[in-house]
Amino acid sequence: MTAVTADAYEAAFDAAVAADERIEPRDWMPEAYRATLVRQMAQHAHSEIIGMQPEANWITRAPSLRRKAILMAKVQDEAGHGLYLYSAAETLGTSRDELLDKLHTGRQKYSSIFNYPTLTWADVGAIGWLVDGAAITNQVPLCRCSYGPYARAMVRICKEESFHQRQGYELLLALSRGTPEQHAMAQDAVDRWWWPSLMMFGPPDDASAHSAQSMAWKIKRHSNDELRQRFVDICVPQAESLGLTLPDPDLRWNEERGHHDFGAIDWSEFQAVLKGNGPCNEQRINQRRRAHEEGAWVRDAAAAYAEKHQAAQHTESVEATA
Amino acid sequence: MTATPTAKPVPTVTSGTEPTTSGVSVPAALALGDDALVLSHRLGEWAGHAPVLEEEVALANIALDLLGQARVLLSLVGDEDELAFLREERSFRNLQLVEQPNGDFAHTIARQFFFSVHQRLLYGQLATTDGPFAGLAAKAVKEVAYHQDHAEHWIARLGDGTAESHERMQRACDALWRFTGEMFEPVEGLEVDLMALEARWLERVTAVLERATLTVPSGARTGAWSAGAGRQGLHTESFGRMLAEMQHLHRSHPGASW
Numbered sequence: 001m002t003a004v005t006a007d008a009y010e011a012a013f014d015a016a017v018a019a020d021e022r023i024e025p026r027d028w029m030p031e032a033y034r035a036t037l038v039r040q041m042a043q044h045a046h047s048e049i050i051g052m053q054p055e056a057n058w059i060t061r062a063p064s065l066r067r068k069a070i071l072m073a074k075v076q077d078e079a080g081h082g083l084y085l086y087s088a089a090e091t092l093g094t095s096r097d098e099l100l101d102k103l104h105t106g107r108q109k110y111s112s113i114f115n116y117p118t119l120t121w122a123d124v125g126a127i128g129w130l131v132d133g134a135a136i137t138n139q140v141p142l143c144r145c146s147y148g149p150y151a152r153a154m155v156r157i158c159k160e161e162s163f164h165q166r167q168g169y170e171l172l173l174a175l176s177r178g179t180p181e182q183h184a185m186a187q188d189a190v191d192r193w194w195w196p197s198l199m200m201f202g203p204p205d206d207a208s209a210h211s212a213q214s215m216a217w218k219i220k221r222h223s224n225d226e227l228r229q230r231f232v233d234i235c236v237p238q239a240e241s242l243g244l245t246l247p248d249p250d251l252r253w254n255e256e257r258g259h260h261d262f263g264a265i266d267w268s269e270f271q272a273v274l275k276g277n278g279p280c281n282e283q284r285i286n287q288r289r290r291a292h293e294e295g296a297w298v299r300d301a302a303a304a305y306a307e308k309h310q311a312a313q314h315t316e317s318v319e320a321t322a
Numbered sequence: 323m324t325a326t327p328t329a330k331p332v333p334t335v336t337s338g339t340e341p342t343t344s345g346v347s348v349p350a351a352l353a354l355g356d357d358a359l360v361l362s363h364r365l366g367e368w369a370g371h372a373p374v375l376e377e378e379v380a381l382a383n384i385a386l387d388l389l390g391q392a393r394v395l396l397s398l399v400g401d402e403d404e405l406a407f408l409r410e411e412r413s414f415r416n417l418q419l420v421e422q423p424n425g426d427f428a429h430t431i432a433r434q435f436f437f438s439v440h441q442r443l444l445y446g447q448l449a450t451t452d453g454p455f456a457g458l459a460a461k462a463v464k465e466v467a468y469h470q471d472h473a474e475h476w477i478a479r480l481g482d483g484t485a486e487s488h489e490r491m492q493r494a495c496d497a498l499w500r501f502t503g504e505m506f507e508p509v510e511g512l513e514v515d516l517m518a519l520e521a522r523w524l525e526r527v528t529a530v531l532e533r534a535t536l537t538v539p540s541g542a543r544t545g546a547w548s549a550g551a552g553r554q555g556l557h558t559e560s561f562g563r564m565l566a567e568m569q570h571l572h573r574s575h576p577g578a579s580w
Contacts, residue, residue, distance in 0.1 A: 021392055029414075030520050049375070052369060052370045053370045053377070054343060054471065056369035056370040059366040059367075060363060060366055060367055060567050060569060061571050061580075062571075063407070063572045063575070063580045064403045064407075064572070064580040065359075065393050065396075065402050065403060066393075066580075068366070069386060069389050069390065069393070069578055070388065072366055072369070072382055072385055072386050072389065073382075073386055075370070075378075076369075076378070076379055076382035076383060079375055079378035079379045079382065081376050082375055083376070083379070085522065088371045088376075096375075113454070121571055121580075157486075170484075171580075174579065174580055175580075177580055178579060179575065179577075181575060182575065184577055197454060287347070287370065287371070290371075291370065291373070292373075294371075294373070295373020295427065297376075297486050297487055298373035298374065298427045298480070299373060299374055300484050300487070301479050301480050301483025301484050301487030302374075303483075304483045304487075305478065305480075305483040306479075307480055308482065
């Protein structure tokens with residue numbers, strides 16, 4: 001490509017982004033834009049997959065059949081979200097296998113929140129209300145992201161996430177209005193998940209490495225701190241109607257700003273978790289690696305079978321036996 | 323104190339075997355409901371451990387279908403949560419087959435295959451009757467057809483895949499074979515033609531295994547020590563541990579709602 005055409009492509013890309021048009025897989029895009037998207041979408045997909053673990057931890061112990069069904073459906077949705085996101089990332093010229101390999105070898109990250117343990121049943125509710133709530137606050141603007149396949153995946157994912165968030169809230173409400181033990185369980189879970197949920201929005205704006213460029217490319221629409229503030233403002237009245245408190249003595253309404261002020265986040269904890277020193281980092285990645293390694297013979301078998309039966313594929317179907 | 327041991331009745335939530343007002347036989351509803359409940363639970367243990375993402379989705383999907391069936395069936399005869407969480411091992415009426423631990427993926431598939439073929443034939447029969455299970459069976463048989471299809475495709479892929487997968491699949495079928503005879507033991511209140519069921523089950527299983535280059539196991543199936551035992555509340559050892567995990571939270575908060 002000559003310098004002149006490269007400039008022309010770049011100008012066309014910039015114009016499309018400026019006009020809020022969608023960039024599609026076959027369109028020219030700057031390599032750095034492609035790389036940023038692959039990184040962000042992969043991390044997003046990895047988070048869905050790793051995020052199954054803390055909740056799946058309670059499937060076998062769910063206290064009612066209704067709750068068990070809701071939780072199973074949620075964990076299943078998360079696997080589905082992972083699949084959409086890997087597919088969307090593949091439109092950028094990578095592959096699911098490659099991305100999974102990067103996850104398994106620690107070269108790509110997933111959301112730090114999933115390195116916290118689910119210690120009681122109420123944690124399932126706190127994850128639904130707070131963690132999914134934070135994810136939605138982050139992800140709704142991504143439905144207007146400049147990259148078409150990502151934006152479209154997010155529309156579908158956000159619908160399901162909102163549903164999960166309401167279910168989490170409803171789970172906590174049942175506990176909060178239940179026996180004193182159940183209420184205490186709910187409060188304890190909110191106390192443990194509140195700050196990690198605020199950290200999900202990423203470092204403060206003045207310390208966020210990728211923010212400016214991502215905003216210029218319209219991958220990101222709002223700053224970390226803006227979204228974090230929006231989340232706090234949403235959660236405060238919800239906590240009140242849940243009959244639960246948020247573990248922040250500095251939390252109060254600021255009439256002048258029209259927002260809630262809140263206390264300082266412990267960024268050293270955030271950094272420690274990001275570096276792999278959170279409570280469950282080892283456990284989460286080991287389980288993922290183990291599932292992958294122990295499943296290798298199954299994937300090999302499917303590949304060998306497909307190769308043997310390529311010609312005959314889809315001609316066999318299960319005839320009715322009933 | 324008398325030295326004579328008093329026979330303690332097995333604690334059950336539903337007492338007796340009288341049909342309920344809806345005409346549903348309690349033993350039959352418990353047998354079918356417990357099968358679905360217990361197998362669903364085992365499949366739920368796979369969440370986050372499946373060999374490939376598509377199987378995370380598929381196994382959870384099957385687990386959810388079965389849990390849905392269990393909830394309908396148990397609700398026919400009592401409170402679904404009391405029945406699931408407050409009965410002890412000796413009061414469960416599920417087949418020993420469905421309580422078997424997941425093992426490797428081949429064991430999970432063999433268990434699913436044997437059970438789904440059976441369940442589809444059984445529900446196919448029930449759907450054509452005018453009995454109390456006809457409605458549920460007509461709806462469930464569509465789900466079960468999917469479960470059977472899923473299992474049979476994996477039987478083919480693993481049986482006729484690599485040497486290792488072939489060996490694992492054969493081993494799994496052999497190991498679970500002795501639990502299959504129980505599926506054809508009569509259940510009080512379940513009006514089905516067991517002879518026809520067994521013949522068609524064997525025919526289908528044979529065809530699928532042979533097509534997958536696998537050998538139909540030669541071990542005892544009917545007349546094995548396990549035949550009919552689960553239906554009488556006699557389970558294998560891993561089942562109690564499974565229930566301990568399943569029930570512990572519910573039992574820790576008596577009377578609480580969730």
